[in-house]
Amino acid sequence: MWKKLLSKLGVGAAKVDLVLHRPHVRLGEKLEGEFLIEGGTVAQQIRxxxxxxxxxxxxxxxxxxxxVAVIPVAPAFTIQPGERKVLPFSYVLPLHLPITRHSVRYxxxxxxxxxxxxxxxxxxxxHILPPLALEKLFQAFAKLGFxxxxxxxxxxxxxxxxxxFPTDMFRGTVQEVEFFALLEEEGVRLYLEIDVWNGFAGLREKEMKQEMFLRYEELDDVDGTAQALQRAIEEAVQAAQNPSFHMGTTYAPPYTAPHAYDPYHQHHPYHQHHHGGHSMMGAIGGFAAGMLAGMVTEELLEDVVEDALDDHDLGDMLDVGDWFDGDDDII
Structure with a gap:
């Protein structure tokens, strides 16, 4: 009797341990492991x-x-005292998730x-790794000393x-490069913002916008991708320092109310930047539809982004549907 009472309080109760075969996985790949379930001191019904x-x-x-997701593994069963069960686990990571970074954890x-x-x-x-196309893009930036x-x-x-930020050839010329990556059927479309130091304005930075498209086969050549990025950045630097210089492809679409990303219609990102903490913005969309980690819920926006954007009416502007299955908590 005491054993049953204690087990209800968690003492001598059944235990579970998820053992992953590897703690990292790329978007769209399968993560595998197994559950080790050990019975306690009494038989217990597992719902x-x-x-x-x-x-x-x-x-x-x-x-x-x-x-983000609730993954059912097993229905009701009984675990006997001291019994050990091993159940397999596998899960394919959704393609629309943000990748792991300092501010993003799973x-x-x-x-x-x-x-x-x-x-x-x-x-x-x-740890959710970037898709290969994005990883090669990161490698190309590293080639340029970023x-x-x-x-x-x-x-x-x-x-x-x-x-x-630059550490080599663009050091002292470029403050930073920010970008969104839109993964399309044939390749990756980049929306770059290049902050160029403007010596004529007392070493204040000047924001230059640049759009470029890289085919997936081009991204396989990291050196070639680095050269393409270098040309785009050099064009931005020249345009910032010489107003008469014309950059090849720029983007600066007018402000419009945001829309959920439609895979059948390309919505260009727009930019809204304020010094002192506000960030470069891009189009809403799930990675599966083309935008890496873009599909977010109204609730998450209100809780996570609202303060940073100083936009308390943000939720009224959005109609993106539910991305997550559960509720959010402040830790």
């Missing part, structure tokens, strides 16, 4: 075994946690739902933005 994939976003000094939370007792939990951090900023990868209202 269900499930896993939550939780996203944690750091913004404005706070951590916001959101359930955790698998395993829950063993025990009838008439305290549930058992297990937590495992996972390094990713600690703030790179943060989620804005319209996507995940990446920021790099």
């Amino acid at each position: 269900k075994l499930e896993v939550e994939l939780q996203l944690t976003v750091q913004a404005d000094g706070k951590a916001y946690r959101r359930t 955790t698998f939370v395993t829950r063993l739902d025990i009838a008439d007792g305290a549930d058992a939990f297990d937590q495992d951090a996972i 390094r990713e900023k600690p703030s790179s990868g943060k989620i804005s209202a319209y996507g995940q933005e990446f920021a790099f």
Whole structure:
């Protein structure tokens, strides 16, 4: 009797442990592992075994946690005292998730739902790697001496933005390069913002916008991609220092109310930048539809982005539907 009472309080109850074969995975790939379930001191009825994939976003000094997906594993079963069960686990990462960065983290939370007792939990951090096309783009920036900023990868209202600073050839000329990556059927479309030091304005930076498209086969050649990026950045520098210089392809679409990304219609990102913390913006969209890590919910925007954007009416502007399955919490 005492054993049953204690098991209801979690003492001597069943335990669960998710063991992942590897703690990192690329978007769209399968993550595999197994559940190790161990019975306690008495037989217990398990209502269900499930896993939550939780996203944690750091913004404005706070951590916001959101359930991305709930993954059912096993229906009701009974675990006997001391019994050990091993159940397989596999999960294909959705293509629209943001990738792991300093401000973006993921955790698998395993829950063993025990009838008439305290549930058992297990937590495992996972690292979501960029798709190969984006990784090769990062490598090309590294070839030019650029390094990713600690703030790179943060989620804005319209996507995940990446920021790099120069350490080599553009040092002293370019302050930073920010970009969104739109993955299309034939390649990657980049929306770049290049902050150029303007000596004529007392070493104040001048923001130059540049759009470029790189085919997937071109991205396979990292050296060639680096050269293409170098030309685009050099054009921006020349245009910033010489107003009469014409850049090849720029983008500066007018402000329009944001729309959910439609895979059948290309919505160009627009930019809204304010010195002192506001970020470059891009089009809303899921990675599967083309925009890397862009599809975000109204609720997440209100909680995570609102303070950074100083836009308390942001939720009224959006109509993007539900991306996540669960609720959000401030940690």
